[in-house]
Amino acid sequence: MPASAGAPDVGGSSTRESTDGGSWGETVSVEQPVGARFVGQSVARKEDRRLLTGHGTYVDDVSLPGMLHAAFVRSPFARARISGIDTSEARKLAGVHAVLTAEDLAAARPEDLVPTMFAPMLTMVRIPPLRALADGDVRFAGEPVALVVAENRYLAEDACELVEVDYDPLPPVVDFERAAEDCDNLVHPELGTNIASQMDSPPEPELAEILRSAPHVVTRTFYQGRQAPLPMETRGLVVSWDAFGDGLRVWISSQHSHEVRLAAARLLCIPEHRIRVTTGDVGGGFGQKMFLAREEACVILACHHLEQPIKWIEDRQENLIAATHARLDRVTVTMALDEEGRILGANVDHLDDTGAFPQYGIPSGGGIGAALGGPYRMPRISSSHMTVWTNTCGRGAYRGPWMVETLAREHMMDATARAIGMDPLEFRRKNVIRSDELPFKTASGAVYEDISADETLEQAAAMVDYEAFRREQAEAREQGRYLGVGFSLYIEPSAMPQLMQGATVRVEPTGKVTVLLGTNSHGQSIETTMAQVVADEMGVAIEDVSVVQGDTSSTPFG
Numbered sequence: 001m002p003a004s005a006g007a008p009d010v011g012g013s014s015t016r017e018s019t020d021g022g023s024w025g026e027t028v029s030v031e032q033p034v035g036a037r038f039v040g041q042s043v044a045r046k047e048d049r050r051l052l053t054g055h056g057t058y059v060d061d062v063s064l065p066g067m068l069h070a071a072f073v074r075s076p077f078a079r080a081r082i083s084g085i086d087t088s089e090a091r092k093l094a095g096v097h098a099v100l101t102a103e104d105l106a107a108a109r110p111e112d113l114v115p116t117m118f119a120p121m122l123t124m125v126r127i128p129p130l131r132a133l134a135d136g137d138v139r140f141a142g143e144p145v146a147l148v149v150a151e152n153r154y155l156a157e158d159a160c161e162l163v164e165v166d167y168d169p170l171p172p173v174v175d176f177e178r179a180a181e182d183c184d185n186l187v188h189p190e191l192g193t194n195i196a197s198q199m200d201s202p203p204e205p206e207l208a209e210i211l212r213s214a215p216h217v218v219t220r221t222f223y224q225g226r227q228a229p230l231p232m233e234t235r236g237l238v239v240s241w242d243a244f245g246d247g248l249r250v251w252i253s254s255q256h257s258h259e260v261r262l263a264a265a266r267l268l269c270i271p272e273h274r275i276r277v278t279t280g281d282v283g284g285g286f287g288q289k290m291f292l293a294r295e296e297a298c299v300i301l302a303c304h305h306l307e308q309p310i311k312w313i314e315d316r317q318e319n320l321i322a323a324t325h326a327r328l329d330r331v332t333v334t335m336a337l338d339e340e341g342r343i344l345g346a347n348v349d350h351l352d353d354t355g356a357f358p359q360y361g362i363p364s365g366g367g368i369g370a371a372l373g374g375p376y377r378m379p380r381i382s383s384s385h386m387t388v389w390t391n392t393c394g395r396g397a398y399r400g401p402w403m404v405e406t407l408a409r410e411h412m413m414d415a416t417a418r419a420i421g422m423d424p425l426e427f428r429r430k431n432v433i434r435s436d437e438l439p440f441k442t443a444s445g446a447v448y449e450d451i452s453a454d455e456t457l458e459q460a461a462a463m464v465d466y467e468a469f470r471r472e473q474a475e476a477r478e479q480g481r482y483l484g485v486g487f488s489l490y491i492e493p494s495a496m497p498q499l500m501q502g503a504t505v506r507v508e509p510t511g512k513v514t515v516l517l518g519t520n521s522h523g524q525s526i527e528t529t530m531a532q533v534v535a536d537e538m539g540v541a542i543e544d545v546s547v548v549q550g551d552t553s554s555t556p557f558g
Helices: 048-052 088-092 116-123 153-162 205-213 257-268 294-306 316-322 404-420 424-431 453-463 466-478 526-538
Strands: 013-018 028-033 068-074 080-086 096-100 144-150 164-169 195-201 216-224 236-242 247-252 275-278 310-313 329-337 343-353 381-388 503-507 513-517 545-549
Touching: 068 153, 068 294, 068 316, 080 144, 088 096, 088 153, 096 153, 096 294, 116 257, 144 153, 144 294, 205 329, 205 343, 216 404, 236 294, 247 257, 247 294, 257 275, 257 294, 294 310, 329 404, 343 404, 404 424, 424 453, 503 526, 513 526, 526 545
Parallel strands: 068 310, 247 275, 343 381, 513 545
Antiparallel strands: 013 028, 068 144, 080 164, 096 144, 195 381, 216 329, 236 247, 236 310, 329 343, 503 513
């Protein structure tokens, strides 16, 4: 096929046989440019025409006949017993179709709320009593206590105000550094402890001796503050149940349509093929929309119960207090070095706060010790890790939930360089893994086959003209002005088995190409980038590539 207008010509030609322009059956040779290149080129985004003109389709754009609206009654307390719930006044309000409490949704099993990819871990860790709605007590401020379904959102919120909940407040556990020692106040009394998980790998004798007697031993503690993903579009879904037809239909703002279908099948005990999940345009996720949330599970159960379509769109306040939080950690690193500043070994102690009900249904794990070396030569590493429950919003993913290892390591590289009187860049140069050392096996056993850590470091130093900046910095200090410069390196895994995606590439009778992806775009321009890749591989114009994703009825599992 001919290259699209404006596409760069990478040279070369190919010959194809055609009957165009010749007599019947006559073969004519036509010179064609070899595959126009799109990857790496600046192309118009395929998404822009609909998004920039306001023709995108987000969850709140979906409206169904007879659709009802949901709103949640939420706890104002971080920890309290529930001595009673009176829904009678709310039920009397005209236009209210249902006020549901934990008793109404008791059929939901705790394991149904655990994402499929983490289900095998249920036999390895003790998890809190997951529940769709609070039952008997509340364990963080914002926990959903009741669900109101009404003819519109305004009525639903008015009815929420009429639900009377009797709370007996209890002292909350909010300090994650003291949670493990608190035996009197337990986030989950059923578990008997506030320690969610613990892993200890103390230094082996050789490393212990190095950490005791090396020429330089530096210890520092770093904190990472609580953060919230805050996507532009909050969580939300529209659900429709047809008991006599196709079954369950879900439109949802999600990063993972197939996982939503799996969870819905478990919740309702129906086969997956009777569930169709669609994610249209998604206004950001950042990890917060990776898995089905408990509120979304409640709406699915309510729809099945009432047999009427229901919409729930989270407001910004709900998103801030009750969606997911992330990255509340304390990391203490001890690093040993020889006389010349080469790293001999390190020990890391990690404590993190997983909140009351983490996004995965299981406590967040460690792993920081295995990843601490990153792009540097650290021949020996030991680690200990503890996760604690607190009466706070559950921990969830946020753009690389493992990134605390990078924060701790790179802060430690700077702190160690200052402690031994070496320039931070020179310290990194002395310890960075060089290309001629590949493949490189780390202390944890991971093998780096194709990285360019040393080249990347030098490129960054050249881009900021490091030596010139240092001179400018010294001059500025004399004038009372402070200028800073820093470097940070990290290694990003190229693939993880549990996060692999599927794709189907189909050539239509017209010669155009349809790509069916298991991915769910939420702002990364996947529709355009995948079209670039396929156009290059198939030798077609990018305009002739259509990308379909986020629909379990047509896309491969991802």
